[in-house]
Amino acid sequence: MMDKYSLPHKILIYFSIALFLTFMLLPFVEMFIASLRPLTHLFSRPKIPVGETMSFVDFMSRFWSDKMSFQAYRDMWVTVPHLPRYIFNSVFLATAVTIMSLIFVVPAAYAYARFNFRGKSVSLTLFLAVNMFSGAVLLIPLYKLLRMYGMLNTYWAMIIPGVAFLVPTGIWLLKSFLEKIPYELEEAAFVDGASRLYTLRRVILPLAVPGLVVVGVAIFIGAYAQQFLFAITFNQNRDYMPLPAGIFEFIGYQDVLWNEMMAASLVGVLPVLVIFLFMQKHLIAGLTSGAVKQ
Amino acid sequence: MKNIKKALFLALIGAGFMAPVQAAEVHMILCGGEIRPADQIVIDAFEAKYPGVTVNAEAVPWGTCQDKSMTLAAAGDPVGLAYIGSRTLKQLGRSGLIVPVDISEEMQALYQPGVLATVSDGGQFWGYPHAFSTKAMFINCGLVEAAGEACVAPRTWTGLYNMAKAVNDNTSAAGIGITGKDFDNTMHQFLNYLYSNGGTVSDAATGEITFNSPETIETLEFYGKLAGVAQEGPMGYERSQLTQLYNDGQIGMYINGPWGAGQHNANIAEIVVPIPAGPSGESGTLLITDSMAVFKGSADEALAMELAQMMTSGEAQYDLDMSWGLTPILQYDKMRDDVYYSTDYWQTFVAPIGSGGPEPMFEDFKALQMGINSAIQGMILGEGSAADLVAEAAETLSEGL
Numbered sequence: 173m174m175d176k177y178s179l180p181h182k183i184l185i186y187f188s189i190a191l192f193l194t195f196m197l198l199p200f201v202e203m204f205i206a207s208l209r210p211l212t213h214l215f216s217r218p219k220i221p222v223g224e225t226m227s228f229v230d231f232m233s234r235f236w237s238d239k240m241s242f243q244a245y246r247d248m249w250v251t252v253p254h255l256p257r258y259i260f261n262s263v264f265l266a267t268a269v270t271i272m273s274l275i276f277v278v279p280a281a282y283a284y285a286r287f288n289f290r291g292k293s294v295s296l297t298l299f300l301a302v303n304m305f306s307g308a309v310l311l312i313p314l315y316k317l318l319r320m321y322g323m324l325n326t327y328w329a330m331i332i333p334g335v336a337f338l339v340p341t342g343i344w345l346l347k348s349f350l351e352k353i354p355y356e357l358e359e360a361a362f363v364d365g366a367s368r369l370y371t372l373r374r375v376i377l378p379l380a381v382p383g384l385v386v387v388g389v390a391i392f393i394g395a396y397a398q399q400f401l402f403a404i405t406f407n408q409n410r411d412y413m414p415l416p417a418g419i420f421e422f423i424g425y426q427d428v429l430w431n432e433m434m435a436a437s438l439v440g441v442l443p444v445l446v447i448f449l450f451m452q453k454h455l456i457a458g459l460t461s462g463a464v465k466q
Numbered sequence: 467m468k469n470i471k472k473a474l475f476l477a478l479i480g481a482g483f484m485a486p487v488q489a490a491e492v493h494m495i496l497c498g499g500e501i502r503p504a505d506q507i508v509i510d511a512f513e514a515k516y517p518g519v520t521v522n523a524e525a526v527p528w529g530t531c532q533d534k535s536m537t538l539a540a541a542g543d544p545v546g547l548a549y550i551g552s553r554t555l556k557q558l559g560r561s562g563l564i565v566p567v568d569i570s571e572e573m574q575a576l577y578q579p580g581v582l583a584t585v586s587d588g589g590q591f592w593g594y595p596h597a598f599s600t601k602a603m604f605i606n607c608g609l610v611e612a613a614g615e616a617c618v619a620p621r622t623w624t625g626l627y628n629m630a631k632a633v634n635d636n637t638s639a640a641g642i643g644i645t646g647k648d649f650d651n652t653m654h655q656f657l658n659y660l661y662s663n664g665g666t667v668s669d670a671a672t673g674e675i676t677f678n679s680p681e682t683i684e685t686l687e688f689y690g691k692l693a694g695v696a697q698e699g700p701m702g703y704e705r706s707q708l709t710q711l712y713n714d715g716q717i718g719m720y721i722n723g724p725w726g727a728g729q730h731n732a733n734i735a736e737i738v739v740p741i742p743a744g745p746s747g748e749s750g751t752l753l754i755t756d757s758m759a760v761f762k763g764s765a766d767e768a769l770a771m772e773l774a775q776m777m778t779s780g781e782a783q784y785d786l787d788m789s790w791g792l793t794p795i796l797q798y799d800k801m802r803d804d805v806y807y808s809t810d811y812w813q814t815f816v817a818p819i820g821s822g823g824p825e826p827m828f829e830d831f832k833a834l835q836m837g838i839n840s841a842i843q844g845m846i847l848g849e850g851s852a853a854d855l856v857a858e859a860a861e862t863l864s865e866g867l
Contacts, residue, residue, distance in 0.1 A: 316542065
């Protein structure tokens with residue numbers, strides 16, 4: 173058995189995991205603490221007189237103070253009344269982008285995985301090249317394009333560029349996954365008289381579910397992250413704004429309500445977190461499948 | 467094949483014709499996330515005066531407001547008018563994105579002294595000043611008295627330092643809050659001290675950099691001295707964070723604008739005093755404005771200009787100054803009997819206008835901020851003598867002019 177570790181091994185493993193998680197999760201801990209603190213305590217540090225060292229209590233008070241409360245989680249809905257709408261829009265936009273992208277990605281990835289045609293490798297390279305450009309570089313041409321088609325200030329203004337930027341990544345991810353599904357399975361279906369599309373639908377896709385989940389999740393995360401730039405440039409209608417843009421309403425002329433902003437950010441990622449918890453099993457299966465020949 | 471090409475060509479031409487044929491519309495960007503009722507009245511009046519013309523007023527949250535109008539201008543779809551910081555006007559004007567505006571002589575006479583200097587470049591005005599601020603020192607009397615001092619306005623830098631030192635030595639709070647973060651208000655705070663010591667950044671007439679002067683060196687040295695009685699780690703703070711420290715009783719005093727009283731906790735007994743005078747000057751303040759700029763190539767520049775004039779004068783402007791808690795941008799006392807700033811509190815912000823200095827206009831305003839901020843940060847960190855740091859900053863400034 174390979175899973176018997178000696179004690180030093182275990183210590184090393186858990187230490188590495190802890191170290192890694194600390195780096196990953198510390199910003200979230202900081203966000204959470206900031207969301208609990210009243211604004212007046214946000215930037216306070218206890219004064220240490222010259223020549224004295226900091227006591228443990230002083231040190232801990234940098235993280236914890238007795239005035240902490242969940243008040244910000246109540247106030248934020250009043251400060252930014254549109255907040256529920258922003259959270260809904262974020263999830264809606266990311267979901268729409270994911271579904272639309274998958275509609276394009278699945279047939280395209282299948283074609284790249286199974287057929288040989290002229291310009292195959294060139295176009296694949298081009299797809300990679302698209303990923304080298306960030307949305308910011310193409311913002312102005314995209315704006316002109318969307319204006320020409322009258323799509324500014326609609327959901328489409330955020331969905332279409334989102335799909336365009338994420339389809340190439342999706343094709344690359346899914347193509348390598350589909351290539352690992354044995355061709356013999358398809359041949360068996362052809363012998364029985366199945367058509368290409370029927371095979372794709374009834375043979376390949378059911379086998380590719382773990383891969384589809386990975387691609388779907390990757391696209392969803394990408395779509396969630398890129399909303400901000402498109403939203404603030406292509407949309408001026410508050411009803412369509414996603415959360416990353418809506419968060420800016422916590423910034424005032426002279427003040428920034430940091431604690432409420434942090435609270436809203438944390439609440440805003442909750443729906444995504446829940447989706448991930450449900451998808452976790454598929455996600456891990458998808459990432460490791462095809463790693464070894466069974 | 468030929469037919470396909472032809473069809474494609476026709477489709478392209480068609481798309482060209484579909485491109486915007488807009489009715490007369492003035493697109494206006496307002497910062498702050500809401501259109502105030504007073505603005506709406508102006509918009510309605512404007513639309514009534516010009517039937518067929520519509521105003522598309524877009525309220526954009528502060529965080530993204532200025533970038534938005536720049537992106538639209540760069541995309542060839544400029545807004546008619548937009549609210550932007552006056553310090554960006556020179557760059558926008560020189561790069562041909564905005565047009566110079568007309569301000570009637572009558573209006574010019576109504577502006578507070580020094581306000582128009584914040585929008586002038588090359589003998590022309592590049593925007594209608596729309597929001598104005600001056601600064602003063604807020605002092606927490608509870609802390610000062612706990613330190614055994616009388617809570618009276620310090621008139622000089624020596625008095626200010628002694629008061630801050632007393633608070634720092636005798637209470638759990640730091641003496642004074644100062645900024646050092648890479649923010650515009652770090653530069654702003656320093657300029658308040660500089661203008662109260664007879665210093666200047668550039669010559670108003672010739673545009674020559676005058677930053678490298680004995681007055682500036684003296685001011686920077688004083689700033690370094692203040693850092694010794696200030697909150698721990700000034701490099702991590704900008705002004706809005708100082709407001710929170712002040713509310714928490716962690717600092718004895720700091721500089722803020724007239725909106726400060728509204729931000730402070732009601733249980734703090736405070737006095738508001740003019741910036742104390744340095745050894746080489748008289749008490750002064752920094753004059754900062756934001757403006758309504760008219761963008762080049764928008765549907766109708768003349769219409770946009772008229773709307774801007776209506777937005778920045780009369781009732782709409784008065785309402786903005788009053789509701790945002792700003793220093794009055796116009797001399798409203800010449801226009802009406804009752805003004806919101808007749809109290810002593812307001813006079814602390816209105817009286818120093820005449821002796822104040824403008825936020826300097828630089829084509830590369832980021833270089834201005836960077837130059838001055840690195841001198842301040844260098845001083846706080848003890849990276850060099852004040853004279854060297856000022857000389858270095860002056861060099862950066864001359865590159866950004």
